[in-house]
Amino acid sequence: QVELVESGGGLVQAGGSLRLFCAASGRTFSRHAMGWFRQAPGKEREFVVAISWSGGSTYYADSVKGRFTISRDNAKNTVYLQMNSLKPEDTAVYYCAAAVVRSIFILTDPSTPDYWGQGTQVTVSS
Numbered sequence: 001q002v003e004l005v006e007s008g009g010g011l012v013q014a015g016g017s018l019r020l021f022c023a024a025s026g027r028t029f030s031r032h033a034m035g036w037f038r039q040a041p042g043k044e045r046e047f048v049v050a051i052s053w054s055g056g057s058t059y060y061a062d063s064v065k066g067r068f069t070i071s072r073d074n075a076k077n078t079v080y081l082q083m084n085s086l087k088p089e090d091t092a093v094y095y096c097a098a099a100v101v102r103s104i105f106i107l108t109d110p111s112t113p114d115y116w117g118q119g120t121q122v123t124v125s126s
Contacts, residue, residue, distance in 0.1 A: 002026040002115045004096045009120030012086055016124070020081040022096030022117060030074040032115075033099055035107040036081050038092035038122075045095070050107040051079065059104050064090075086124045093119040 008020040022034065035050040049060045049070045058070055069082040079096060097113035099106070106112050 002029055002032060002098050004098060004115055004117035006094065006096045006117040006120040008081075009094060009122045011123045011125065014086060014088055014124055014126050016086050017082070017084045018086065018122060020083065020094055020096075020120060020122075022079040022081075024077045024079070024098065026077075029077045029098070031100060033101050033104050033107055034070075034072060034079045035097045035099070035104075035113065036070065036079075037095045037097060037110055037113075038090075039095070039119075040092040043092075045110045047108040047110065048094070049081065050104040052104050057104055059108070061108075083122070086122075088124045088126045090122060091124050092122060094122050095119045 003025045005023045033052050036048040037045050039045040051058050051070045055072045067085045072079045096117040098115040099113045
């Protein structure tokens with residue numbers, strides 16, 4: 001069992017930065033690949049980025065590549081999402097997710113994760 005709690009969301013102007021945190025509980029955290037997804041009002045939940053259990057592999061959606069960076073600290077049971085050069089279209093509720101998968105590419109499917117956090121709101125004003 002893994003419980004996930006996101007934090008770090010807020011309101012920021014376009015071009016600004018935010019850092020999201022996903023704190024996990026459970027002894028099996030280090031076995032899980034982790035991902036961030038987001039959902040804007042009226043839209044489906046979409047994949048943002050994933051990281052392997054070791055942190056050695058990452059995969060980004062094209063829309064955030066070069067602007068967002070995911071990392072993890074297994075000793076602290078925490079995943080981070082550094083978001084730079086934010087755009088109004090990045091506005092959404094951001095969710096942290098965990099799954100035991102052989103390839104992080106599988107995590108691009110929102111039906112894959114075994115565990116989800118409650119989400120944190122990110123609002124980017126123009």
